[in-house]
Amino acid sequence: MNHAHLVHALQAIVGADAVLATPDAKLVYTYDASFDVHMPDVVALPTTTAQVSQIAQLAAKERIPLVARGAGTGLSGGALPLHGGILLVLTRMRTIRSVDAGNRRAVVEAGVVNQQLVTAANQVGLTYAPDPGSGRTSTIGGNIASNAGGPHCLAHGVTLNHVVGLTVVLSDGAVVQTGSALADAYGYDLTGVLVGAEGTLGIVTEATVQLMPQAEAVRTLLVAFPTIEDASAAVSAVIAAGIVPTAMEMMDGKVCRAVEAAVHAGYPTDVGGVLLIEVESVADGLDAVMARIADICRAHRAGEVRRATTAAERAALWLGRKSALGAMGRIAPSYFLEDGVVPRHRLPEVMAFVEEAATRHQLPIGNFFHAGDGNIHPTILFDRRNQDAVARAQLAATEILEKCVEVGGVVSGEHGIGTEKQNYMALLYTQDDLDAMWEVKLSFDPAAQLNPGKIFPRFYQPGAPANHLPPTPADAAHNGHSPAVILHKMRSDDALATAFARLVGADAVATTDAAAYAVGDRQPRLVVRPGSVEETAAVLRYANEQRLHVTPVGGNTCRHLGGALAGYDLALSLERLHAIEAHYPSDLTLAVQAGATLAAVNAALATTGQMLPLDAPLAGRATLGGIVAAGAPVTGLRRLAYGTARDLLLGVQVVRADGRSFRRGRMVVKNVAGYDLARLQYGALGALGVLTALIFKLQPLPETSAAVIAAFATPQDADGVVQRLLRSRLQPAAVLLLDAALDPTPSAAQSLRRWRLLVRFDGRSAAVERQVNEVAAWMQDANGAAIATIEAHALEACWPMLTDFSQMAACGAQEWLLRVNVRAVDTAAALTELTAACATDGLGVTTLADAASGVIWLRLTGAETRVTQRLAHWRRRWPQTIVAAAPNGCDASLDRWGAAPSALTVMQRLKQRFDPHGILNYGRDLVSASLLHADAQTTTPAHMTGMEVLHVN
Amino acid sequence: MSTSVATPTSAASPAGAASPAGAATDFHGLLHLADTSAPNAALYDACVRCGLCLESCPTYSLLHLEPASPRGRIALMRAVGEGQLAPTAPSFLAQMDLCLGCLACQAVCPSGVEYGHLHEAGRAQAAAVRQKSALRRVIEWTVFQWLFVSLGRVRLFARSLWLYQRSGLQWLARRLGVLRLLGMEGAEQLLPRIDDRFVIADGSVYPPLWTAAEQSPRRVALLTGCVQSVAFAAVHAATIHALRVNGCEVVLPRGQECCGALHQHGGELARARELARRNIDALEAAHADVIVVNAAGCSHHVKEYGHLLRDDPLYAERAAALAARTRDITELLAELGPRPPQSSLPWRVTYQEPCHLAHGQKITSQPRRVLAAIPGLDFVEMAESSMCCGSAGTYNILQPEMAAQLLARKLDHSAATRAEVIASANTGCMIQMRAGVAQRGMPVRVLHVVEILDAAYRLDEQGVSARASTLTSS
């Protein structure tokens, strides 16, 4: 198709005024806020998802690159069409579809500007937390594609933590939904991988985002330091003291002066550096926190400590901070803006290095950055017309990023790789790491047409191109042609044990205690307990060659979770991999092997006043690898305050089915260098690889905690209090609606009412006390009976009983465990309906619900047909209803996961690429269950259908 | 293509500065008349492409197109400046025109890009190569070369307009569709309603109505302007009276002309300089402490005289000195207090910020302070109060579509406040807003901030005289 035809075809889709094709009109789309320049062949501005889909189909048919662009404020060249093609500018898709105050959700089109969303959320008392400095211009689509952070992400997390679902146009034009508007989604976390993928995996056209209440109180401090090293040291000292401010931003003296010239915000101009520190929360006790922060700063040679006294003053300070990059134009016309992240405690050293590099290369370097996150932005200033300066700037940039990597950091925290940082990827990743990312790329975009040439180093060559379709287990079993399978069939259990003993030692291989490793109804032929990552890799490589079915096992607390296994030759137990690899208390980060139990890790962390706030059931047995792999079904009850494993996971080490291993993530809290392979493991049930090590973000232990509980006759009676909580600015850690049978207090006896509402608060004593009292009063207003407060000690003692309610390990012979996701505001209504139905059907039921997230757990007893009939009915109402555990012996073909996600094809491709022979947990997770099902339905295995032939060049 | 490649220092162009005087009388001559100063490289180099200005730009917020954004326009000017793009490139020409010159971008730019100056040069560069439409040439010639070069002509023109509006001719013209034939339908709606009485700067002096003890009154010279003097006599009357109430002596210096803002905006820099020189002569002669201007576009422009005449050996210094003494009326009143009226004015008022005040002069709190001084006044902020209303000099005549969309947006926002008065501080905006309000049939008045303040002062006086009359009668 020649240019004129292409233009014509695009005009037919979006209209003549939405296509720019002449060189002078396209000229302004050759740049973004980075240094590079690349010319598109044609620019199109769609207004609907349908138009984007049509354009993608056109591009696919004509094999033309397709590059998405938001507002073009990217700082790494992400939106620049490296190989030309169609530039899809999404700035005209700027409708806010809905803002749902009760459920704290908004649905927005990709071109909605960050500030526009914040304003809309503010109108209902909520806010959208990610606040990049470019927020007044950049689009949500661009924010998602670069996993944007911002000053306030220190406490609230980055874009990833606030995006729950996406509408995505794939490279072939298919429109899929990922994630869910509800609290959880099942299947692989495609949303998590699309966030930060820089438009190389799919075009985001709509997003469902999570909103949060605006803080009740805010305190802002501006602290001046004689040197930037002092300021850096103060940052890690504050965190080490167990305080996580909402924001902790640094600007050096040079930047302060430029900013002051730009906005007159009152920044001191004769200092080495300043910290802008903000804390938001309920008001009680906040001043004391600020006083402590000020003291810590003074101990690090702080000069002036000034508190913003008015909203206008605060706004001016923030305007100044957010104008910092633009203000660099006052110093020089061009810049390279680096985006390294380092462990916070290495900041002073790294900043000294930056200063030294500036002197050595005789270039001014401005520093303004998210110090609290260790996310530095050395901005190397030069004039693009001076070739020598450009070369020196490039050299300085490389040295600084090398330094970041050397101290354990990464090359991009929030701006992405784009065209500017591509070659630094090689500093960070091995061939195997990059190959794993390439599998992701091809699973989404088999012809590699979306934003081509990005993210991967320019000289990257995929390592092991699988250029033929490998036979699948089902395939092989049918016709028995594969020699590997014949080998496996012929081997006795003893022969198997001997073979694996050669790899891991005889002690680490067992056939006797297989019952303890049973999954569903099946027991493994062999249990293997590798003692190292290398051994794990050897075991997997061999198992893969032999086409043995492997299930990774942690504490086996989820043995009933998921569909029936296609086979179970090997239990790969991770129990010997339980070491804490590293803990940086002043960074609040932890690296730990996957077999460590939650309880053991928390016991170790407690000595430093920190915790991994995951609250999964059976903490004494549940391993961290298992918790991450299980995902949604083991989320804790305090997710409102601390998030889930999806939010806290910073990195993974994974051994793939074929024994190759990769790492993604380091001990830093932000990282957009390459695809988020860590998120991909969340909820994948080990189907994409075996987790061997994990890196987590930690939290300081709260000063105290307390809960208030009251009895109500029906869930609806308690609903008034729940709704009030959902619309308030209080910060509960948990809001639970539970059966009286689960009431952990003596009040159980005091009221015959069937329901309890329990609200828990963690935090500063003053704040906890006030909030407990306030909620108690609301309970009183709502005619709650037997209102009681549970103090810290009693709460600690009874909490495991509540978290363990949803455990799946010990489901009795006749017990069913169902997990239902509903809209948070509908929890009480749904509970009423669910329990009424059980009564009608004569099903025994006990329930516990996380009313802040809309998660309902039901433990049922009763006849299988009754339960499955009800299940079908409920799933029509609440499609996200899973059977987390079913009685032994129940129908193996029962669909455990419910409705298939609309992006199932992409998930299936992922499974097939990471585990081509289907050896890992095959049949258990949603995706391989669907593949197995398809295999059973047709003679052509599903593997063979959706699979694209690899084109690697 | 002869591209004038700018060097970082040269602002004046080498070519094309042909004798303006002779060319002034024919349409084709316009091509040579325009000042072809190319944008200065130092000006566009200051733009680091951060994009922070995009959402503030009215044209971008309607079109969501990078070419229609400040960053895009600067890139186009840079490309022309660096010889990558010919100044005849359609995007360049179109964008130089589509830009309102509202300076919203400049006001938010952290890098300190002087967009106003850049655009002014870019526009002149565009004007130099442009093939104009016949209508455009007629309008521009009339406006820039004939009408607004002499206040006498403005008054003459206004008289005929006055006749046109009052005589039934207007009705006739509308009925006959003459205007539609001329393609001037929209433009006609924008004609200011001409006041029955004009303000003529004849050197008159108005004494203060009140003076502080031991302090000589401030002597304030009023720039009467062009449109303002014929169409907004009431604003002048209010200005003079309000200043007198605040203890100022007000003088209307003889010999002043139109300030030249319209010409500058239209890329007619030579004319603009000529008018500036004449005004400097006239205003200096008044020996005033302060020059006050009650149209934001004009006050902004007079403050820019220093820049405009920076290369004029005779006038550069004088222009800068005069500019430094110039105040917008809202600014001056806020400086003076203002003296709070006694009478209550129970009006619901919203404020539409003129670009040239809010962005050009960064005067945002002062007009609000003036309104806040009035007892009983119910002030409501409108959304996007500082977004351009689409008036922008001759913009509403030359880019009617874009202007209409901006006006509609502005009227929607003001309607949402349920205010009965829209306060403004600029002639162009007031004409635009009045036309819009009338067309929509909104029960709303559009008044200058000083008119509102003065309404309260007048009530005070009526009250005093009423009280006085009650006193005498009892």
Ligand SMILES: Cc1cc2nc3c(=O)[nH]c(=O)nc-3n(C[C@H](O)[C@H](O)[C@H](O)COP(=O)(O)OP(=O)(O)OC[C@H]3O[C@@H](n4cnc5c(N)ncnc54)[C@H](O)[C@@H]3O)c2cc1C
């Ligand atoms: C002054 C300034 C301050 C900044 N401050 C921060 C900060 O504090 N934190 C931070 O994280 N970043 C910051 N940035 C960087 C930048 O603003 C962010 O990366 C922002 O998220 C980019 O959004 P955009 O709409 O401009 O996207 P673009 O620059 O247009 O595109 C960015 C990337 O997203 C892709 N993309 C865009 N839209 C879509 C879509 N709908 N679907 C798929 N892919 C898409 C593009 O292909 C490209 O790879 C700043 C930039 C500037 C200029």
Ligand code: SF4
């Ligand atoms: S804000 Fe200033 S520096 Fe940034 S793009 Fe706009 S004009 Fe350029």
Ligand code: SF4
């Ligand atoms: S002057 Fe106004 S219209 Fe022109 S670019 Fe700046 S903001 Fe946009």
